[in-house]
Amino acid sequence: MTRALSGSWASGGRIPPGPVVVIGSINMDLVCRVQRMAAPGETIVGSEFGTYPGGKGANQAVAAAKLGAEVHLIGRVGDDDFGARLLNGLQQHKVHTEAVTVTEGTSSGCAMILVDKKGENSIVVAPGANAKLSPAELDASQALIARASVVVLQLEIPLATVQHAIKLCRQLGVFTILDPAPVPAKGVPKEIMQVNILTPNQREAEALSSARQTGRARRKKQADAKQVGSELLTRGPGTVVLKLGSRGAMIQDQSGYIDSVKGIKVSVVDTTAAGDAFNGGLAVALAEGKDLREAVKFANAAGAVCCRSFGAQPSLPSREEVEKLLKGR
Numbered sequence: 001m002t003r004a005l006s007g008s009w010a011s012g013g014r015i016p017p018g019p020v021v022v023i024g025s026i027n028m029d030l031v032c033r034v035q036r037m038a039a040p041g042e043t044i045v046g047s048e049f050g051t052y053p054g055g056k057g058a059n060q061a062v063a064a065a066k067l068g069a070e071v072h073l074i075g076r077v078g079d080d081d082f083g084a085r086l087l088n089g090l091q092q093h094k095v096h097t098e099a100v101t102v103t104e105g106t107s108s109g110c111a112m113i114l115v116d117k118k119g120e121n122s123i124v125v126a127p128g129a130n131a132k133l134s135p136a137e138l139d140a141s142q143a144l145i146a147r148a149s150v151v152v153l154q155l156e157i158p159l160a161t162v163q164h165a166i167k168l169c170r171q172l173g174v175f176t177i178l179d180p181a182p183v184p185a186k187g188v189p190k191e192i193m194q195v196n197i198l199t200p201n202q203r204e205a206e207a208l209s210s211a212r213q214t215g216r217a218r219r220k221k222q223a224d225a226k227q228v229g230s231e232l233l234t235r236g237p238g239t240v241v242l243k244l245g246s247r248g249a250m251i252q253d254q255s256g257y258i259d260s261v262k263g264i265k266v267s268v269v270d271t272t273a274a275g276d277a278f279n280g281g282l283a284v285a286l287a288e289g290k291d292l293r294e295a296v297k298f299a300n301a302a303g304a305v306c307c308r309s310f311g312a313q314p315s316l317p318s319r320e321e322v323e324k325l326l327k328g329r
Helices: 056-066 081-092 128-132 135-140 142-146 159-172 202-208 217-233 274-287 292-306 319-327
Strands: 020-023 027-033 047-054 071-078 100-103 109-115 121-126 150-153 175-178 239-243 249-253 258-261
Touching: 020 056, 020 159, 020 274, 027 081, 047 056, 047 081, 056 071, 056 081, 056 150, 056 274, 071 081, 071 128, 071 142, 081 100, 100 128, 109 128, 135 142, 135 159, 142 159, 150 159, 150 274, 159 175, 175 274, 202 217, 202 239, 217 239, 217 249, 239 274, 239 292, 249 292, 258 292, 274 292, 292 319
Parallel strands: 020 071, 020 150, 027 109, 071 100, 150 175
Antiparallel strands: 027 047, 109 121, 239 249, 249 258
16 A cells, blocks of 8 residues: 655655654674874774664664654664664664564674764774665565655665665655665665655765865865755755755755755764764654754754764764754754
């Protein structure tokens, strides 16, 4: 059974009510603070090492749950100590995990993260059980997906599974948000771009499009953002919300609408999971009936609050923190 979005979403229609369903990765993050990133072949001394629940899928699910949504996560963990910890952490944050599979004989996904003194990060991901999330598991969860208000996806699971999820959502009339990270070296099939909203950061957007920044382009960031966004729209998404870090976000859609939302200045401790907080916030705001500009403002605030703390899921903000930041503007 399919359903149509209530009215034309692009012209102000609203998304039907329902839970936020996240389909994506679940990782344990191994995080170390460093003064600067090491050069190739160089060994440097780090500090403040810790293990934190993470993964783009899990982070976005926890972000949405902490902001007040009913959230279900579809994914996989390994049958190891990390897997048990990851499931427990999700449940503590009130994320429904009935559709998370424990994968026998496989390690849980892990991400090795370095964070420098400016709060910028470098991340290497070992997929583990995430690599075994299959289209068949999505078919088994079709009833859950069908009643979703918004389905949120990323690219830390097999591309074939992401492509199947998007096709299934289109058949069911379910609204989709794709965070295209990490961008594969060979790009992505056009079918994966057939989503309602695409939410890349500028680096990801450039990797997906034919545009590339140059030294001169850095002096025209706004114009370049529009060019990259316009090129991405030709690939199929209904709307591109381009995340621009401290500069906020740019919105472009197929109707020619272009708008920008200013960033919110905060003291940056760690940018890890800021994009995930943004996507979780965007999904929650849209599911609650906010229009796109207001939803992006809410998402911007969620991402900004996230930057003020260390770690991935521990830094994801509460509803109170986001609303307080918005009121203080």
